[in-house]
Amino acid sequence: MSGAQPGMALADDGFPFGMEMTLDALPQPGSKRVPDLDIGDHGETVLELWCKGGKGQFSVAGNSIVFIAGQIEDRNCPAARAQADDELIAALSAVTNWKRQGDLIIFIGPKTLRFRLNTN
Numbered sequence: 001m002s003g004a005q006p007g008m009a010l011a012d013d014g015f016p017f018g019m020e021m022t023l024d025a026l027p028q029p030g031s032k033r034v035p036d037l038d039i040g041d042h043g044e045t046v047l048e049l050w051c052k053g054g055k056g057q058f059s060v061a062g063n064s065i066v067f068i069a070g071q072i073e074d075r076n077c078p079a080a081r082a083q084a085d086d087e088l089i090a091a092l093s094a095v096t097n098w099k100r101q102g103d104l105i106i107f108i109g110p111k112t113l114r115f116r117l118n119t120n
Contacts, residue, residue: 013100014100015058015060015065015098015100016039016100016105016117017039017040017041017042017043018039018040018041019039019117019118020036020037020038020039020117020118021036021037021039021105021115021116021117021118022034022035022036022115022116022118023035023036023088023113023114023115024104024114024115024116028050028080028081028084029080031050031051031081033048033050033051034050035047035048035049035050035085035088036048036115036118037115039058043057043058043059043060044057045057045058045067047069047072047089049084049085049088049089050077050081050084050085050088051075051077051078051081051082051085052072052073052074052075052077052081052082052085053072053073053075054069054070054071054072054073055069055070055071055072056068056069056070056092057070060098063097063098063099064096064097065095065096065097065098065107066095066096067092067093067095067107068093069089069092069093072085072089088113091107091109091110091111091113092107092113094109094110094111095107095108095109095113096108096109097109103116103117103119104116104117105117
């Protein structure tokens with residue numbers, strides 16, 4: 001019997017719906033910002049990237065995941081940060097699987113992305 005619906009968190013090791021996570025990376029030169037994702041209870045996501053920001057949607061079924069970017073604001077970003085933002089959005093859009101190791105969320109695709117849950 002398969003009563004679980006895609007996107008339902010079944011245990012503490014499930015997908016972190018309703019939580020915020022920060023990319024496991026250093027800030028860009030000249031900035032203190034590091035991209036973060038604020039994921040709602042139904043996968044709706046607010047992205048704050050190196051410079052740009054916007055919305056997206058995660059759909060999760062087991063360890064499979066799909067991310068679809070929504071409207072992204074340009075915010076007159078310097079070229080290097082805009083390119084880093086575009087690359088991060090492309091990498092998120094290409095992920096196919098995810099796994100959780102404690103407070104670390106790993107998105108797996110052509111490029112592996114590591115995010116830390118903001119637990120403070």
